[in-house]
Amino acid sequence: MTDTTDITGTTDTTDTRTHRALADHSRVRILSLLREAGRPRDTRELARETGLHSTTVRAHLELLVEAGLVTAATENRSTVGRPRRLYAAAGEPPTEDGSGGYRLLAEILASHLAGTGDDPARSAVEAGEAWGRYLVERPPPYAATSAPRARDAVIAMLDRLEFAPEPSDGGRQVRLRRCPFIDVARNHPQVVCSIHLGLMRGALATLDAPVVADSLVPFAEPTACLAQLSDVSDVMERSP
Numbered sequence: 001m002t003d004t005t006d007i008t009g010t011t012d013t014t015d016t017r018t019h020r021a022l023a024d025h026s027r028v029r030i031l032s033l034l035r036e037a038g039r040p041r042d043t044r045e046l047a048r049e050t051g052l053h054s055t056t057v058r059a060h061l062e063l064l065v066e067a068g069l070v071t072a073a074t075e076n077r078s079t080v081g082r083p084r085r086l087y088a089a090a091g092e093p094p095t096e097d098g099s100g101g102y103r104l105l106a107e108i109l110a111s112h113l114a115g116t117g118d119d120p121a122r123s124a125v126e127a128g129e130a131w132g133r134y135l136v137e138r139p140p141p142y143a144a145t146s147a148p149r150a151r152d153a154v155i156a157m158l159d160r161l162e163f164a165p166e167p168s169d170g171g172r173q174v175r176l177r178r179c180p181f182i183d184v185a186r187n188h189p190q191v192v193c194s195i196h197l198g199l200m201r202g203a204l205a206t207l208d209a210p211v212v213a214d215s216l217v218p219f220a221e222p223t224a225c226l227a228q229l230s231d232v233s234d235v236m237e238r239s240p
């Protein structure tokens with residue numbers, strides 16, 4: 001058997017830098033924005049989209065560059081003015097299903113959450129809630145979102161995220177017939193599935209609707225997980 005251990009410690013150093021870079025929600029958000037853009041971006045653009053100060057964004061970017069997740073280059077320009085420093089997501093070798101970078105990212109984050117804190121599932125739900133608030137459109141001030149419209153918005157979000165949702169009972173039950181991170185979920189179901197539950201809860205919190213993501217049962221069926229989007233009144237009735 002070939003020993004793959006690097007006696008120089010290069011592999012350990014790379015892993016440590018990657019874990020450090022992805023341990024912060026803001027850096028994960030910045031990396032996601034760079035991947036979605038598919039083009040180099042400067043700190044001013046990223047600061048505007050994240051709501052962070054440009055100096056803070058620059059510090060996050062340098063850590064991502066150090067970890068090899070982002071590349072940086074000085075802009076070539078012929079006009080007067082200081083060239084911008086542009087950042088882009090580092091290219092990664094594709095896997096058989098073309099999801100190499102995202103699978104690696106999911107595995108790193110799941111393993112990090114699983115190994116930190118006394119309650120990794122709770123931490124995962126909270127992380128999902130934070131992101132879920134960004135993934136649905138916030139209603140106007142003083143506008144109430146009805147339960148059916150809230151369920152439709154959450155189901156639409158799940159569809160955009162490629163969960164292939166199949167609602168029933170007026171949207172109260174939703175079969176998630178596809179998991180974008182199925183391999184990672186099998187290794188870390190407590191974390192990955194809790195993040196998905198948090199996504200739904202965060203979205204519903206933004207919508208401020210009388211609906212709650214009551215539960216998410218991983219692999220409830222051979223080909224699907226089962227989410228429950230209950231009316232708040234029904235949950236209160238069931239409470240002792």
